[in-house]
Amino acid sequence: MKVLMIGNLYKNGLSLFFKIVFKLINFDNFFKNHGLLTIKSYCKKHTTAFMKIFDYMPWFFEFKKNYDIIAISMVILHNDHNRNIKIFQKIRKRSPNSLIILGGMYAEVMKEKFIDYVDAICLGEGEIPFKELLEATDKKAYLEQTPYWYTKNKTNFSSYIMKDLDLLEPVEFTGKKVVLTITKNCPEKCIYCKFDNSPPYREKSIEKVKEDIKYYISKGAKGFFFIDDSPFKNEKLWCETLDFITENKATAYVLHNNFIYITENILNSYAGCNKSKSAIALNIDCIPTEEFFNKTGKPGTFEIFKEKIRLIQRYKLKVQTIFIYGFPWEENIDYSPLINDFVKEYNIDSYNLAELELYYGTQLYNEAKKQNLIDDEQLIAVSPWTKIKYKKLVINKETKRLYKDEYIANKIL
């Protein structure tokens, strides 16, 4: 049984230069689709199938190898629906005997639109459905009988949610850094969040987390990256995890966090195991106003947000924020002066300005559609109601480097 797993049909944000560099320094697994890595490690333990993940490498050269199953992960919403369909058709043409299946948030949201071009779409989390599919002798019959695989005309279906995260196996990695996930999903309900339809928040046990850390360290890992959607929600779990990493003389890097959960205990533990003291990020997508928190359902208030910034700075950790603009109620508001003052007053180390993208299926998307602000064909609606046009930029005060749109940066700052 041979399985080709495709992490991203096209466009993954990494330039060719970085792809080659990461390959050369054995860091390429870090950028592989983590969902597929987890499914692969789970299925490897339970089946003998040969599985190969292609993420940013050209997967289309693989077709001559006659894979039994071609599994495509669609976590990211792409606006170009027709392009997706064309790629599915090409895959079918070049690999007529393969079973073509999809999984991931985007595939689930778009199931009715995609099902004409593929054999089945996995609903919910893929580890167990995928393992069962590999084990099934009659795969087509299995897909028809099981509720968490969507097939054409199926009316009785539901999403698979893995209740016990301790069943997950450590993932493959190369080099000295690895992604460690200890929770899944987010318990909050921001009205614009693309994870709006995702399964509920869950956690691994601390025993399992320690076992995984020990395993990774025994295989040469020295650094742990976290890509959890809602890190620090469980203070005890996170403090024990970070302290265990420190005890084992490794480093932790938290790439994203939900500022509301940051506490002194977390910062103590985090500062202890982060030698560079730079990785923690107050990555909150916001416009610095009370109104933002009230209207979007983002946890916390503007006051708490400011308190947490000061707290992080007391621990000499850097603060990065994402200012997201373009909400429907901002039609004619220019937040540049506000952001400008805020960045100066709170001494923000780096920040990113990003235009709101409304994802098909989210609460805010549906609301905007009701108000005729977006048309039916848009899968990602980019604030057509906002008259003010900012530009994306990232400013790092330490390096003094302006990555993009320097003239706008100068205008704002």
Ligand code: SF4
């Ligand atoms: S806190 Fe972040 S991940 Fe959670 S629902 Fe809100 S935007 Fe989504």
